[in-house]
Amino acid sequence: MSHDHSHDHDPLEKGTALRVRALEELLVAKGLVTSEALDTVISHYENNVGPRNGASVVAKAWVDADFKARLLADGPATLEALGFKGFQGEHMRVIENTPDVHNMVVCTLCSCYPWPLLGLPPAWFKSMSYRARAVSEPRAVLADFGVAVPADTSVRVWDSTAEVRYLVMPMRPAGTDVLNEADLAALVTRDGMIGTALV
Amino acid sequence: MDGIHDMGGMQGFGPVRPVEEDFKFSADWERRVFGLTQALGGITPFNVDEFRRQIERIPPAEYLNTLYFEKWLIALEWFLQDRGLVSAEELAASAKLFDADTAGREPVDGAALLAILGEGVELEYPRDTAVPAFAEGATVRVKLRHDVSHNRSPRYLRGRTGTIIADIGVFQFPDTVAQNIGTNPQHLYTVCFAAADLWGGEAEAAGDEVLADLMESYLEPV
DSSP states (O other), rough: OOOSSOSSSSSTTHHHHHHHHHHHHHHHHTSOOOHHHHHHHHHIIIIIIIHHHHHHHHHHHHHOHHHHHHHHHHHHHHHHHEEEEEETTEEEEEEEEOSSSEEEEESSSOOOOOHHHHOSSOHHSHHHHHHHHTTTOHHHHHHHHTOOTTSSSEEEEEEEEEOOOOEEEEOOOOOOOOOHHHHHHHHHHHHHHOOOOOO | OOOOTTTTTOOOOOOOOOOOOOOOOHHHHHHHHHHHHHHHTTTTTHHHHHHHHHHHTOOOOHHHSSHHHHHHHHHHHHHHHHTTOOOHHHHHTTSSOOOOOOTTOOOHHHHHHHHHHHHOOOEEEEEGGGSSSSSSSSSSEEEEOOOOOOOOGGGGGOOOOOOEEEEEEEEOOOHHTTSSSSOEEEEEEEEEEEEEHHHGOOOOOOTTTTEEEEEEEEEOOO
């Protein structure tokens, strides 16, 4: 096998697909699950929950200094007031990038991720390489993303080892004073909120 | 346990390969495993730390050779067998061989499941539930350990010294929650480590830092 897990050529997929289908049918036959419930939860996390949630929070913080202060001081309460709460996001904190500090987030032990704000994690976030290297050579990992952080900016890597889930607030790009909140939200990328991209 | 899952600082995995249009699910079976896990969590039942513990018990070579959602599938099949809901024979035969005791395990419909997931799990306790042993600004060392159970104290931090920058509050203790032997609420701290204190001369930059959220039981005073 190659040392990264390509999703296109997984020789196990066919067998695993059959195994999963059989398991679901068995559990439905036993009355333990309904396929309707699975369809609903899959559709929700695939279509309704995603990085646009986090982007709306970041944009609001960029235009509203009071909101930003509350968001940074008490993430869980401030986000819950906006309706962002739930499984894998019971305790979310927002950390702010500045000219002096660039933040990035990893989960070295599994793949913890702020589901209510960003949806389900991308494949690279779950990859062995990212989990292994983000803490020990973050600048080299950032280079894999085409990002160069200046030498005089500290890189702070947040390892999600407990139940706090972190969202990075990127720096507001220069020259965006004329943009409204919705236009600003459109500038905020998923990777920018993990800390592997600049906005 | 000191398993393959504890990957921080490991070398040899090659570059990270971000792609422009990344995917949440690479195949439909991954969607179904995700859905099954959410639907079964409450009725099997199992908690997140028990789930993580089962994934950590996957043998290292298998762990490295299975996809993310395959690991979830392995854990799911273990829980279903452990709780007596499904047998190994049934999994092998892909056929129902006995009726599971479904009393108290009635499946919830999609709307109810979304409501449960939207509410989340109560993980935190009132701050005065436990007296903090450490104050913000304190220097602490991550305790050495080599136990075979579940913990959230990564190997690359053990024995290292850092500074508490936040007392986040009182949370349940994953080590005992994973074994279903109690929640042992205790303070959770964000601890800041200088990169040079973790990686020596190979640290990329003098000012870089790693932060981790560590349970009080993982720490000792310096």
